Amino acid sequence: MRNIDPVEDLIALLARLPGYGRRSARRAVLRMLMDPQRQMLPLADALRNAAEAVLPCDVCGNLDTRSPCHICDDPQRMQGLICVVEGVADLWALERAQAHRGSYHVLGGTLSALAGIGPEDLRIQPLLARIEAGGVEEIIIALPVTVDGATTAHVLMDRLGDTGVPVTRLAQGVPIGGALDVLDDGTLAAALRARRPA
Template sequence: MKNSDPIEDLIALLSRLPGLGRRSARRAVLRMLSDPSRQMLPLADALRAAAEAVRPCEVCGNLDTFSPCRICSDSSRERGLVCVVEGVADLWALERAQAHRGLYHVLGGTLSALGGVGPEDLSIQPLLARVAEGGVEEVILALPATVDGATTTHYVMDRLAPLGVTVTRLAQGVPIGGALDVLDDGTLAAALRARR
């Protein structure tokens, strides 16, 4: 075979990334090999730099080069408002939307009976400790609108109840730009129930 080991190794590693199959990994490698010093070495350096510098924030669980992360240490943000998300991807999405001016708390997943994920596997205890410490006025539960997400939302609400903090959830309804006839029945029913 003509594929030398370093090329095959690289294709195998790249094709494990989400969104890249073997075919696109091969294309990417060929493209990069056309100009290795400008396309491969900078990527290698960036991977190493990120792997070495990035770590989870000890307060909220966000990924950043320092801890507490730049959101937790930003004094201009509303410290009384904490938005609970499933993962860092959701946190990034909310930041891109510039929709939230408070802080975050990353749970690291949702409760799942089938997946064997219990409360102790998630960052729920640290959230309770954070709220119990005082200073948090409202917790926004921004968990996915799935069965596991709803289960987790209810569980966290129950645990937060004795702490006397306001707990809110994201509104459910028709997405902006969403045509009604392609929406699932659950969303339509929820949007109708929550009409204003």
């Protein structure tokens, strides 16, 4: 087939979206081409707007339209209570859950020997700098419960040890709504070890 270049270009770019491939990209493009004015131009504008307006917060690494971001800049929040997360997605998840009333620190990844990500690739130094600047009362480590996440937490606690700031981590256990028989052994064992008075 002779390619229709603008369409092929668009399919190639859409196919890179997570969960998308050439087939779904083609389907999306065909559907959008039914009504380009309402389905394509608004998306083009939204992409451009977001690309131009959004930037990382210099303090915590969150993405926002300003830096410091609206969380770091909020006097209502306990700025001395810093929750350390792997990425912005985790920060957003915690915000959706309205679970944390302090501030955040985005590490930007976890240590990974396989992917060649070392401590210097993560935003550990900026976290130490925030602590040095004073006012930090507690660091909550909210990294993923994976091998890489645990390694990262370990290294992080090592570095934070000298600062004298109390470090805590998220509880591990049975998720709300979680049926016991489908849970993995590790989670079950952890929940049993961490059992509390009823």
